[in-house]
Amino acid sequence: MSTNEDKANIDNATNTNTDTGISISNNNKTVKKLLLVVVAMFGFGFALVPLYDVFCDITGLNGKTNDTAVAYTASSVDESRTVRVQFITRNAKGIPWKFEPVINEIDVHPGEMKLVSFYAKNNASHDIIGQAVPSVSPGLAANYFHKIECFCFTQQPLAAGTDVEMSLQFYVDLELPADIKTLTLSYTLYDITEKSS
Amino acid sequence: MTTNVIEQDSHDEHHDEHSHKMTGVKRWLYTTNHKDIGTLYLWFAFIMFLTGGALAMVIRAELFQPGLQLVEPDFFNQLTTVHGLVMVFGAIMPAFTGFANWMLPMMLGAPDMALPRMNNWSFWILPFAFAILLGSFFMESGAPNFGWTFYAPLSTTYSNGSTAFFVFAVHIMGISSIMGAINIVVTIMNMRAPGMTYMKMPLFVWTFFITAYLLIAVMPVLAGVVTMLLTDTYFGTSFFDAAGGGDPVMFQHIFWFFGHPEVYIMILPAFGIVSTIIPAFSRKKLFGYSSMVYATSSIALLSFIVWAHHMFTTGMPLFGELFFMYCTMLIAVPTGVKVFNWVATMWRGSLSFETPMLFSIAFVILFTIGGFSGLMLAMTPVDFQYHDTYFVVAHFHYVLVTGSLFSIYAGAYFWLPKWTGHMYNDSLSKWHFWCSLISVNLLFFPMHFLGLAGMPRRIPDYALQFADFNKWVSIGGFAFGLSQLIFLAVVIKCIRGGEKAPAKPWDGAIGLEWTVASPAPYHTFSTPPPQEDIDNADQHEH
Numbered sequence: 001m002s003t004n005e006d007k008a009n010i011d012n013a014t015n016t017n018t019d020t021g022i023s024i025s026n027n028n029k030t031v032k033k034l035l036l037v038v039v040a041m042f043g044f045g046f047a048l049v050p051l052y053d054v055f056c057d058i059t060g061l062n063g064k065t066n067d068t069a070v071a072y073t074a075s076s077v078d079e080s081r082t083v084r085v086q087f088i089t090r091n092a093k094g095i096p097w098k099f100e101p102v103i104n105e106i107d108v109h110p111g112e113m114k115l116v117s118f119y120a121k122n123n124a125s126h127d128i129i130g131q132a133v134p135s136v137s138p139g140l141a142a143n144y145f146h147k148i149e150c151f152c153f154t155q156q157p158l159a160a161g162t163d164v165e166m167s168l169q170f171y172v173d174l175e176l177p178a179d180i181k182t183l184t185l186s187y188t189l190y191d192i193t194e195k196s197s
Numbered sequence: 198m199t200t201n202v203i204e205q206d207s208h209d210e211h212h213d214e215h216s217h218k219m220t221g222v223k224r225w226l227y228t229t230n231h232k233d234i235g236t237l238y239l240w241f242a243f244i245m246f247l248t249g250g251a252l253a254m255v256i257r258a259e260l261f262q263p264g265l266q267l268v269e270p271d272f273f274n275q276l277t278t279v280h281g282l283v284m285v286f287g288a289i290m291p292a293f294t295g296f297a298n299w300m301l302p303m304m305l306g307a308p309d310m311a312l313p314r315m316n317n318w319s320f321w322i323l324p325f326a327f328a329i330l331l332g333s334f335f336m337e338s339g340a341p342n343f344g345w346t347f348y349a350p351l352s353t354t355y356s357n358g359s360t361a362f363f364v365f366a367v368h369i370m371g372i373s374s375i376m377g378a379i380n381i382v383v384t385i386m387n388m389r390a391p392g393m394t395y396m397k398m399p400l401f402v403w404t405f406f407i408t409a410y411l412l413i414a415v416m417p418v419l420a421g422v423v424t425m426l427l428t429d430t431y432f433g434t435s436f437f438d439a440a441g442g443g444d445p446v447m448f449q450h451i452f453w454f455f456g457h458p459e460v461y462i463m464i465l466p467a468f469g470i471v472s473t474i475i476p477a478f479s480r481k482k483l484f485g486y487s488s489m490v491y492a493t494s495s496i497a498l499l500s501f502i503v504w505a506h507h508m509f510t511t512g513m514p515l516f517g518e519l520f521f522m523y524c525t526m527l528i529a530v531p532t533g534v535k536v537f538n539w540v541a542t543m544w545r546g547s548l549s550f551e552t553p554m555l556f557s558i559a560f561v562i563l564f565t566i567g568g569f570s571g572l573m574l575a576m577t578p579v580d581f582q583y584h585d586t587y588f589v590v591a592h593f594h595y596v597l598v599t600g601s602l603f604s605i606y607a608g609a610y611f612w613l614p615k616w617t618g619h620m621y622n623d624s625l626s627k628w629h630f631w632c633s634l635i636s637v638n639l640l641f642f643p644m645h646f647l648g649l650a651g652m653p654r655r656i657p658d659y660a661l662q663f664a665d666f667n668k669w670v671s672i673g674g675f676a677f678g679l680s681q682l683i684f685l686a687v688v689i690k691c692i693r694g695g696e697k698a699p700a701k702p703w704d705g706a707i708g709l710e711w712t713v714a715s716p717a718p719y720h721t722f723s724t725p726p727p728q729e730d731i732d733n734a735d736q737h738e739h
Contacts, residue, residue, distance in 0.1 A: 041413070
């Protein structure tokens with residue numbers, strides 16, 4: 001191996017190539033910038049979580065309804081229009097409750113306040129805390145479905161063998177797009193005993 | 198590093214060509230040489246390819262006829278999951294990193310990669326990642342069984358207990374890829390020989406440059422999403438758990454924000470390889486070099502705004518579906534530019550059909566088929582029909598097997614003389630090509646029909662009307678698997694001996710790597726190449 005090559009090898013090994021003027025500090029600068037991008041993108045992955053919520057909130061995507069009570073603000077009742085609201089319930093894995101709507105569907109006029117109720121019974125031999133998570137379909141209608149009072153705003157503790165009738169008070173917004181004639185409100189019931197204890 | 202250099206220096210007196218001091222295992226464990234590391238990456242990728250292939254053989258054996266014959270459904274799910282993970286993260290990506298390590302410094306006229314010690318580390322953590330992943334097969338929980346896309350809640354609430362192993366394996370793979378990508382970017386930005394401007398770089402270098410940026414941008418997002426998965430499964434968070442206020446659909450958004458650029462990470466380097474080979478055997482300059490650079494960049498940029506086309510059936514609003522549909526179709530434009538340029542490069546060239554060229558031409562045709570089925574899937578209304586069927590399986594195997602893998606074979610044959618100093622066995626390589634070509638189409642083409650007829654993916658058993666096609670697909674699968682052993686034989690024969698390769702075995706090839714001897718000396722371009730060589734390596738038409 002020639003002396004010339006040896007010299008360049010040493011230069012390379014210490015990241016200083018004298019011929020090309022590449023120095024270790026140059027590399028370090030680029031590496032630091034790139035690492036910054038890596039960290040930023042890792043953060044961006046997590047930032048997507050609140051961003052997603054905000055995005056869904058604004059656009060009403062994903063069928064998420066309001067999770068705290070809103071006041072009744074409709075100025076009138078639009079009796080020329082009728083919207084059918086359907087209720088469905090579903091138990092998530094491992095919660096042995098009987099959980100169902102008392103009435104399966106109801107016709108409402110936009111702006112009209114309605115009160116319906118859901119029945120739940122804890123069939124297990126131990127106490128369970130349940131949490132119902134609502135979702136509206138079609139998703140775009142979620143922003144026009146307002147809950148004044150809902151059992152889903154709070155957790156539902158039920159002692160073994162007991163039952164309860166839970167109420168939901170809601171109205172449909174006057175601005176509901178005209179092409180939406182049926183709304184489906186779906187509740188999924190989760191066992192959150194472990195998480196809340 | 199300094200002590201290493203001094204030791205190396207003193208050893209050089211009684212070593213000649215190969216001036217490294219280590220022998221045996223230590224040479225490979227401690228190496229910081231880009232060629233050694235490139236070799237390690239390529240062998241690792243090939244071993245993983247055979248491993249993932251073995252899993253696929255079991256899958257195809259089970260699907261040879263309807264009914265459950267060989268494996269339990271749960272184990273079948275483990276097979277499809279690990280097959281996908283191993284092929285994506287263990288075979289295709291490390292193979293491309295191997296090409297980058299071997300070729301980038303030589304193509305740029307640089308003495309080595311910019312960060313040689315990190316290079317060593319980024320390779321050597323990979324075997325541990327795959328030991329964890331594959332080791333989970335032998336644990337009580339079994340291997341991951343939730344699909345390579347690990348959708349929540351399959352991988353959280355309904356996990357078989359393998360989620361932690363999966364997450365840690367993916368973390369390590371991610372760290373390895375990020376380090377590899379940083380090394381590539383720094384090398385390209387800082388180590389180019391004087392006179393090698395960005396627009397004089399071979400297109401091969403450009404595609405790896407852009408791919409490395411994609412990796413740096415999205416691998417951290419993957420690391421983030423698997424971390425959320427880990428805390429959801431084991432630490433009681435609720436990122437993807439509706440009971441705690443999370444959202445399982447959000448998992449898909451974050452995953453595919455990584456996942457879509459990821460598929461370009463696996464195809465852009467393939468574009469670079471065939472853009473090197475097609476001009477060489479057409480004895481013409483690459484048609485439209487600059488447009489290739491811009492097309493590659495546009496594909497990379499567009500890849501960030503199309504992710505939800507994987508999620509058309511999740512109940513997106515119409516506007517979202519239209520947006521993602523049109524953006525996805527837009528990608529066909531720069532991709533079409535590329536295919537046009539490859540064909541235009543061959544147009545009126547004096548073509549010869551050496552094995553690298555055969556694989557490249559097969560790449561252009563078969564990748565285009567995969568692109569067309571991609572366009573069909575991009576259309577929202579029909580995607581509702583094709584979603585999660587074998588049509589999707591056919592689509593992504595056309596782009597990944599006859600696309601990425603064929604380009605890797607093309608590149609391997611093209612540079613094997615440079616790597617080993619010997620010509621490969623020509624007739625054996627032709628056998629490899631023709632057997633692969635016929636069997637791969639028998640393997641994947643009927644899957645289109647199966648998918649259109651409604652056969653879902655990821656099932657161990659199927660309805661009787663799918664039996665005939667599945668039989669042929671399985672036969673194609675076994676034949677394709679066996680054909681790859683021919684490649685192993687070619688490579689081993691080529692390393693052991695064969696016709697001596699000249700410095701430039703392909704008369705139409707251009708590039709700095711052909712100005713050094715074959716096999717490439719352990720250290721190349723310790724002094725930068727002369728400007729004349731750089732100008733000769735320019736891929737622009739003049």
